[in-house]
Amino acid sequence: MGDWLEQNGPLLGLALLDGIASAALIFMVAVGLNLVFGVLRVLNVAHGSLFAIGAYAAASLGLFLASAGLPAWASLPALLLAALLVGVVLGPLIERVLLRRIYGEEPVLQLLVTFALFMILEDAQKLVWGVQPVSFSTPVSLLGTVDVPFGADVIPYNTYQVILLPAVAVATLVGLALFLRRTLTGRVILAVTTDREAATAMGIDARRVYLLTFTCGAVLAALGGALSAPTSSLVPGIGASTIVLSFAVVATAGLGQIEGAALTALLIGIGRSVAVTFMPELEVVVPYLIMVAVLLVRPQGLFGVAETRRV
Amino acid sequence: MLPSATLTRRGALLAGFGSVLLPASLSAQAPAQRPSELKIGITTFLSGPASVFGVPGRNAAEMLAEEINREGGIGGVPVRLFFVDEAPGVDHLVGEFRRLAQNERVDVMFASISSGSCLACTPLAEELRKVTLLWDCGTQRIFEERRYQYAFRTQANATPEILAPLLYLLKNRPDFRTLAVVNQDYAWGRDSWEIWKTGMDALKPGVRVVAELFPRFGATDFSAEITRLLALRPDVVLSTSWGGELDTFIRQAAERRLFERSTFVLPLAESSLERVGRTLPAGHIVGSRGDHWHQHPRPANPQALSRFVEGYRRRFNAYPIYPTYHMAQAFSALRAAYAKAIQANGGNWPSDAQLAAAFPNLEFDSPTARMRIREDGQGLEPQLIGTTVHNDRLPFAVLDNMVVFPPEMVTAPVGQNSVAWLKTLSADMVGRVPDPIRATG
Numbered sequence: 001m002g003d004w005l006e007q008n009g010p011l012l013g014l015a016l017l018d019g020i021a022s023a024a025l026i027f028m029v030a031v032g033l034n035l036v037f038g039v040l041r042v043l044n045v046a047h048g049s050l051f052a053i054g055a056y057a058a059a060s061l062g063l064f065l066a067s068a069g070l071p072a073w074a075s076l077p078a079l080l081l082a083a084l085l086v087g088v089v090l091g092p093l094i095e096r097v098l099l100r101r102i103y104g105e106e107p108v109l110q111l112l113v114t115f116a117l118f119m120i121l122e123d124a125q126k127l128v129w130g131v132q133p134v135s136f137s138t139p140v141s142l143l144g145t146v147d148v149p150f151g152a153d154v155i156p157y158n159t160y161q162v163i164l165l166p167a168v169a170v171a172t173l174v175g176l177a178l179f180l181r182r183t184l185t186g187r188v189i190l191a192v193t194t195d196r197e198a199a200t201a202m203g204i205d206a207r208r209v210y211l212l213t214f215t216c217g218a219v220l221a222a223l224g225g226a227l228s229a230p231t232s233s234l235v236p237g238i239g240a241s242t243i244v245l246s247f248a249v250v251a252t253a254g255l256g257q258i259e260g261a262a263l264t265a266l267l268i269g270i271g272r273s274v275a276v277t278f279m280p281e282l283e284v285v286v287p288y289l290i291m292v293a294v295l296l297v298r299p300q301g302l303f304g305v306a307e308t309r310r311v
Numbered sequence: 312m313l314p315s316a317t318l319t320r321r322g323a324l325l326a327g328f329g330s331v332l333l334p335a336s337l338s339a340q341a342p343a344q345r346p347s348e349l350k351i352g353i354t355t356f357l358s359g360p361a362s363v364f365g366v367p368g369r370n371a372a373e374m375l376a377e378e379i380n381r382e383g384g385i386g387g388v389p390v391r392l393f394f395v396d397e398a399p400g401v402d403h404l405v406g407e408f409r410r411l412a413q414n415e416r417v418d419v420m421f422a423s424i425s426s427g428s429c430l431a432c433t434p435l436a437e438e439l440r441k442v443t444l445l446w447d448c449g450t451q452r453i454f455e456e457r458r459y460q461y462a463f464r465t466q467a468n469a470t471p472e473i474l475a476p477l478l479y480l481l482k483n484r485p486d487f488r489t490l491a492v493v494n495q496d497y498a499w500g501r502d503s504w505e506i507w508k509t510g511m512d513a514l515k516p517g518v519r520v521v522a523e524l525f526p527r528f529g530a531t532d533f534s535a536e537i538t539r540l541l542a543l544r545p546d547v548v549l550s551t552s553w554g555g556e557l558d559t560f561i562r563q564a565a566e567r568r569l570f571e572r573s574t575f576v577l578p579l580a581e582s583s584l585e586r587v588g589r590t591l592p593a594g595h596i597v598g599s600r601g602d603h604w605h606q607h608p609r610p611a612n613p614q615a616l617s618r619f620v621e622g623y624r625r626r627f628n629a630y631p632i633y634p635t636y637h638m639a640q641a642f643s644a645l646r647a648a649y650a651k652a653i654q655a656n657g658g659n660w661p662s663d664a665q666l667a668a669a670f671p672n673l674e675f676d677s678p679t680a681r682m683r684i685r686e687d688g689q690g691l692e693p694q695l696i697g698t699t700v701h702n703d704r705l706p707f708a709v710l711d712n713m714v715v716f717p718p719e720m721v722t723a724p725v726g727q728n729s730v731a732w733l734k735t736l737s738a739d740m741v742g743r744v745p746d747p748i749r750a751t752g
Contacts, residue, residue: 011542014538014542015535015538017538018534018535018538019535021534022532022534022535025532122358123358126358126362130366131358131362131363131365131366132363132366132586132629133363133554133555133558133559133586135558135562135586135587137562137566137590140566141566145566145567145568150542153542153544155538155541155542155567156541156567156568157538157567158534158563158566158567161534228531228532231531231532231559231562231563232531232532232555232559232562232563233555233556233558233559233562233586234555235360235363235554235555236358236359236360236362237358237359237360237529238529238531238555240529241527241529241530241531272535273534273535273538276524276526276535276536276539277535277538277539280522280523280524280525280539281525283524283525283526283527283535284496284525284526284527
């Protein structure tokens with residue numbers, strides 16, 4: 001083991017760096033899905049669409065600002081602005097028009113309805129942005145690269161990916177934790193998460209909490225998309241691949257667990273990059289191997305609590 | 312007593328079968344009527360990641376159909392198109408193929424982009440006796456594993472599309488010692504690697520493959536793969552990826568200066584050049600799944616190429632990419648086949664069987680070459696490979712030092728399995744690679 005580490009330590013270090021960068025984006029998307037499920041108890045398949053629309057909107061806004069002659073640094077706040085616009089417009093719209101009607105329905109029906117919404121939004125994306133890949137890499141170019149020593153060599157990394165994305169993810173995690181535990185609104189959300197009936201009986205307006213939570217989740221999904229836009233070309237279907245991975249994170253973390261989502265995103269991100277480095281054939285299955293391993297030992301997820309079922 | 316009262320059970324059965332079968336057999340023998348319109352069913356990706364190819368293919372089909380109809384149609388009959396989305400999967404596609412053939416009574420089918428779709432549709436073409444042109448899919452297996460009477464391919468297959476860039480690399484960078492591959496983790500990514508590896512082992516034994524990376528299909532982040540390649544410093548990086556994934560891989564690799572450390576071979580990158588702009592640096596090897604390139608140095612018909620390129624650009628605000636040329640080839644082959652079949656039928660409209668009989672050894676024109684369909688149904692299409700350069704006229708990399716490989720050189724002969732044939736190749740083949748052609752202007 002010692003010999004292996006001595007030989008492969010530098011490579012492992014690089015893999016950890018890649019894993020952390022990858023985990024940051026995974027977390028941003030999965031935490032919104034987890035938050036929504038924790039409060040609304042609706043597994044929202046259309047979360048992937050909000051991610052995709054956030055990404056497309058950020059790219060469009062960034063390209064528009066560039067064409068208007070604004071300086072390159074304006075592309076960074078544009079990412080946040082696009083995510084806020086998408087989340088604040090689409091979140092309440094979806095919650096009020098659609099989800100509010102199905103809160104009391106069977107989970108299968110809820111899944112079907114959000115899946116239908118996902119399909120509609122996929123087509124809407126094609127109508128608006130077409131099918132050709134859309135790219136917007138100004139923020140990545142703006143921040144340049146950092147050289148990481150690797151023996152006598154150096155490995156260039158994008159500053160955007162290894163510094164900015166993890167920083168935003170940590171800020172989101174800390175901000176969400178503080179919001180939920182230190183503010184009245186956050187505590188109200190936690191109360192509804194813990195026991196909806198009791199919270200409602202105490203006079204909490206659950207419908208308002210649902211609206212607020214879903215909007216937060218939508219903003220987080222769109223922010224995940226917006227932050228991913230500068231690193232990848234956007235094509236039809238990006239929402240679908242994102243939602244599958246997010247489900248794996250949510251199931252592994254424990255439904256409704258924010259810190260769990262952060263830890264699981266780290267596990268999956270690092271697991272995938274270590275696999276690429278040492279056993280590339282396992283890369284595709286690593287997230288699901290981690291999920292299966294965790295669920296075999298803790299069926300309620302890493303941070304989930306076992307619930308008694310009412311009969 | 313009426314005669315029917317004495318009808319035996321055997322007689323009744325014969326009468327029953329006769330009433331069903333006789334009209335069918337008569338119609339098979341009767342000369343086909345010239346239809347009021349020629350219905351063409353086209354399966355292509357209209358959604359999902361592969362719609363980056365499927366939608367340009369549909370765009371080209373609509374543009375070409377309008378052009379054909381303006382000129383009086385095929386054999387005097389206007390064409391009408393029916394599109395089917397391949398994205399929902401093979402089961403859906405097979406159902407739609409049957410619906411188009413049996414309910415809509417299309418005259419011809421064009422199928423498909425995905426090799427899986429083609430593998431499913433081709434036996435169906437045979438079962439329904441419906442002429443089917445494989446217009447874009449790449450798998451070489453179809454005509455190597457079985458003979459078909461109603462299915463024909465109007466372009467090349469994966470073997471020449473991969474062997475040509477390999478030969479180009481061996482001719483231009485003969486001293487490379489190490490190689491890494493980054494392909495999408497699905498049939499095309501794996502099959503194209505098998506073709507490359509088999510050919511490379513035969514033509515240049517001893518090349519060390521330092522990494523075989525197959526990121527999941529639809530991946531949006533290649534950071535870990537790029538880190539691995541930066542650390543390994545292979546002489547050559549091969550990627551047969553396409554669409555948004557190839558664009559992303561090129562961008563992420565360029566941002567991290569991987570292009571400065573390795574020579575890239577990208578057999579499908581012609582379709583990404585305009586989108587990635589100048590991100591793709593000079594000095595890397597690019598293919599085009601055929602010999603189509605809007606700046607082809609020696610097209611067979613320069614006016615036709617210019618008309619097609621400019622017509623497409625005007626209408627869709629982008630340069631045409633390889634699926635659009637493949638669609639043009641399918642239409643061109645169909646026109647040539649109808650002309651041949653009508654002539655063979657004494658000027659009368661051909662039946663499905665007569666039309667199918669016109670395809671083996673059919674010659675037809677693409678904007679860039681004179682093409683032929685072999686007796687086994689496989690199309691012979693030249694392969695154009697070049698090296699990227701930048702110029703002042705276009706905001707993206709273009710090709711220079713282009714080699715146009717004759718199809719007979721890089722396609723497995725009739726009746727031979729591609730992988731078995733590749734194993735028989737020897738290094739002297741590299742010496743037969745045609746001379747490169749410099750870009751004009």
